[in-house]
Amino acid sequence: xxxxxxxxxxxxxxxxxxxxxxxxxxxxxxxxxxxxxxxxxxxxxxxxxxxxxxxxxxxxxxxxxxxxxxxxxxxxxxxxxxxxxxxxxxxxxxxxxxxxxxxxxxxxxxxxxxxxxx
Amino acid sequence: xxxxxxxxxxxxxxxxxxxxxxxxxxxxxxxxxxxxxxxxxxxxxxxxxxxxxxxxxxxxxxxxxxxxxxxxxxxxxxxxxxxxxxxxxxxxxxxxxxxxxxxxxxxxxxxxxx
Numbered sequence: 001x002x003x004x005x006x007x008x009x010x011x012x013x014x015x016x017x018x019x020x021x022x023x024x025x026x027x028x029x030x031x032x033x034x035x036x037x038x039x040x041x042x043x044x045x046x047x048x049x050x051x052x053x054x055x056x057x058x059x060x061x062x063x064x065x066x067x068x069x070x071x072x073x074x075x076x077x078x079x080x081x082x083x084x085x086x087x088x089x090x091x092x093x094x095x096x097x098x099x100x101x102x103x104x105x106x107x108x109x110x111x112x113x114x115x116x117x118x
Numbered sequence: 119x120x121x122x123x124x125x126x127x128x129x130x131x132x133x134x135x136x137x138x139x140x141x142x143x144x145x146x147x148x149x150x151x152x153x154x155x156x157x158x159x160x161x162x163x164x165x166x167x168x169x170x171x172x173x174x175x176x177x178x179x180x181x182x183x184x185x186x187x188x189x190x191x192x193x194x195x196x197x198x199x200x201x202x203x204x205x206x207x208x209x210x211x212x213x214x215x216x217x218x219x220x221x222x223x224x225x226x227x228x229x230x231x232x
C-alpha cells in the first residue's frame with residue numbers, strides 16, 4: 001500500500017529565512033503523481049504543484065521550489081525568503097492507480113504546520 | 119467562480135442525530151470526493167464518485183452514505199452521528215480523477231458531535 005510520511009509536525013522560522021518541508025513516500029507503482037497542497041488558516045486546501053514519476057526535474061515557482069528524488073523517494077518543498085503569508089499547514093500527497101478497480105486514489109501525509117514569525 | 123461549495127460551514131449534532139452535508143461544483147468535473155480531516159491524521163477519503171451515477175467506498179466509509187445526485191452535486195449523510203465523527207469534512211472534485219488531476223476543495227464543514 002502507498003504511504004506518505006511528513007516527519008516534521010511543526011516548524012517555526014523567522015521571516016525571510018529559508019525553510020524546507022520534507023516528504024517521503026512509498027509506492028509499488030512505477031507510475032504515480034506527487035502533489036503539494038497548502039491549507040492556510042482560513043481552512044481551504046489549495047493545490048500548489050503536481051509532479052509525475054517520470055519527471056525528476058526540480059521545479060521553481062517564485063519563492064517556491066520542489067526537489068523530487070526517486071532514489072530516496074522524496075519530494076521536498078523549499079520556501080525561500082519566507083513571508084508571514086506562508087504560514088499554513090502543508091500536505092504532501094501521492095496518487096497511484098488502484099490495481100483492482102482502475103480508479104485513482106490520493107493518499108495524504110499528515111501535514112506540516114509552518115509558522116513564519118515576523 | 120464559485121468552484122466547490124459546501125454547506126453548512128459549521129454544525130453541532132447530538133449523538134444519534136442525522137444530517138446531510140451538501141457539496142456542489144460548477145467546474146463540470148467528473149469526479150467528486152469526500153474527505154475528513156482529523157488532527158495528526160491528515161486527510162482520509164470517505165467516499166468518492168468517479169463519475170455521475172457511481173459511488174465507491176474510500177478508506178473510512180463506516181457510518182456514512184453518499185449520493186451523487188447529478189454531475190454537480192455529491193452529498194454525504196450521517197445517519198446516526200457518533201462523537202468519533204467529530205471532524206472537518208472536505209468535499210473535492212477533479213476533472214477526471216485524482217491520478218493526474220489536482221483536487222479542487224471546498225472550504226470545509228466543521229462538525230461537532232456531542
